[in-house]
Amino acid sequence: MTRKExxxxxxxxxxxxxxxxxxxxxxxxxxxxIEPSSLYSHIKSKEEILKEICMSCAQxxxxxxxxxxxxxxxxLAKVEALVRLHLSITAENPNSIIVFNDEWKHLDTNxxxxxxxxxxxxxxxxxxxxxxxxxxxxxxxxxxxIMMNSVISALSWVHQVDGRSSxxxxxxxxxxxxxxxxxxx
Amino acid sequence: MTRKExxxxxxxxxxxxxxxxxxxxxxxxxxxxIEPSSLYSHIKSKEEILKEICMSCAQxxxxxxxxxxxxxxxxLAKVEALVRLHLSITAENPNSIIVFNDEWKHLDTNxxxxxxxxxxxxxxxxxxxxxxxxxxxxxxxxxxxIMMNSVISALSWVHQVDGRSSxxxxxxxxxxxxxxxxxxx
DNA sequence: GTCTATACGATGATAGAC
DNA sequence: GTCTATCATCGTATAGAC
Numbered sequence: 001m002t003r004k005e006x007x008x009x010x011x012x013x014x015x016x017x018x019x020x021x022x023x024x025x026x027x028x029x030x031x032x033x034i035e036p037s038s039l040y041s042h043i044k045s046k047e048e049i050l051k052e053i054c055m056s057c058a059q060x061x062x063x064x065x066x067x068x069x070x071x072x073x074x075x076l077a078k079v080e081a082l083v084r085l086h087l088s089i090t091a092e093n094p095n096s097i098i099v100f101n102d103e104w105k106h107l108d109t110n111x112x113x114x115x116x117x118x119x120x121x122x123x124x125x126x127x128x129x130x131x132x133x134x135x136x137x138x139x140x141x142x143x144x145x146i147m148m149n150s151v152i153s154a155l156s157w158v159h160q161v162d163g164r165s166s167x168x169x170x171x172x173x174x175x176x177x178x179x180x181x182x183x184x185x
Numbered sequence: 186m187t188r189k190e191x192x193x194x195x196x197x198x199x200x201x202x203x204x205x206x207x208x209x210x211x212x213x214x215x216x217x218x219i220e221p222s223s224l225y226s227h228i229k230s231k232e233e234i235l236k237e238i239c240m241s242c243a244q245x246x247x248x249x250x251x252x253x254x255x256x257x258x259x260x261l262a263k264v265e266a267l268v269r270l271h272l273s274i275t276a277e278n279p280n281s282i283i284v285f286n287d288e289w290k291h292l293d294t295n296x297x298x299x300x301x302x303x304x305x306x307x308x309x310x311x312x313x314x315x316x317x318x319x320x321x322x323x324x325x326x327x328x329x330x331i332m333m334n335s336v337i338s339a340l341s342w343v344h345q346v347d348g349r350s351s352x353x354x355x356x357x358x359x360x361x362x363x364x365x366x367x368x369x370x
Numbered sequence: 371g372t373c374t375a376t377a378c379g380a381t382g383a384t385a386g387a388c
Numbered sequence: 389g390t391c392t393a394t395c396a397t398c399g400t401a402t403a404g405a406c
């Protein structure tokens with residue numbers, strides 16, 4: 001792992017624990033094991049770290065939903081794939097996902113606009129999948145916007161789960177069951 | 186409205202917009218229309234404001250769920266009442282709810298422990314309602330913990346909704362439909 | 371209760387030696 | 389690339405006059 005990778009890795013953990021604004025570059029440097037000023041040989045600013053973390057997650061979600069939507073599956077199968085995509089992205093980098101979920105509002109104006117555009121792109125495809133399911137009769141009637149937000153929101157706590165707490169249940173299967181039941185006709 | 190009320194009101198708005206750590210007492214004083222030092226004639230510290238906001242919301246939820254659980258209703262009716270409770274608390278003070286949801290981790294050790302105890306109390310009752318429904322056959326099998334977290338999480342985006350965006354749908358009714366469908370057998 | 375003045379530690383970031 | 393030294397600013401909070 002390069003020093004730069006280690007900085008981003010520790011930053012994701014630090015920001016996820018204390019929040020972006022309450023995290024200092026001095027904290028971060030200490031965790032990386034260098035002096036604060038040395039961070040700036042690898043990154044331009046604190047905000048650049050946040051941007052990299054948030055944009056990278058957002059891009060993963062957009063790429064994932066596009067790939068799912070391109071395949072020839074019915075709407076419910078697409079939603080199931082969306083749930084598994086969410087779980088898989090979360091499992092891969094839980095700290096980054098916490099930052100992505102909770103700290104994006106601290107992006108500066110330019111990054112924030114890019115971020116919102118990516119989110120818009122994701123939400124538009126998501127809603128079109130739900131509407132497709134409503135037209136085919138697989139998904140119950142109701143506001144697709146409310147369903148979409150509720151589903152996304154329902155998925156956003158899963159980073160809290162560690163291996164131990166899963167007991168007899170597989171988290172992915174349980175979440176698929178929950179989400180599909182909530183929107184099926 | 187007293188000055189103290191106005192401080193808490195503006196603080197809830199400010200913290201909800203910028204997050205607790207990124208909000209300064211100088212910001213807050215400006216919004217209230219006084220000098221920063223004058224805030225301290227009404228409150229002891231910045232953290233005291235956060236504590237008041239978070240604890241007051243937490244208490245509303247605990248009081249609400251206790252009152253619902255005491256009534257003689259079946260499990261699904263209790264869950265429906267929980268959804269409406271959540272919507273009603275959120276509608277009453279959306280800014281405080283955002284702070285309660287997103288900023289509680291910045292409470293100091295003592296407040297944090299109290300906060301977590303209240304959350305624990307809420308979650309224990311919630312899970313017991315779900316289990317009661319599983320035993321009576323109204324609620325499908327599966328992890329009650331996963332269901333509870335998903336339901337709570339699904340409800341936590343509703344503060345984003347303003348009057349305009351509701352179109353032809355009643356948010357409360359849509360959320361009741363979503364949550365009940367997700368857990369029914 | 372509100373003000374002016376201020377204490378004083380923490381903040382993000384830079385300059386320049388090595 | 390890392391360090392020491394430092395800067396300018398902003399952070400919460402207090403003292404004391406009115």
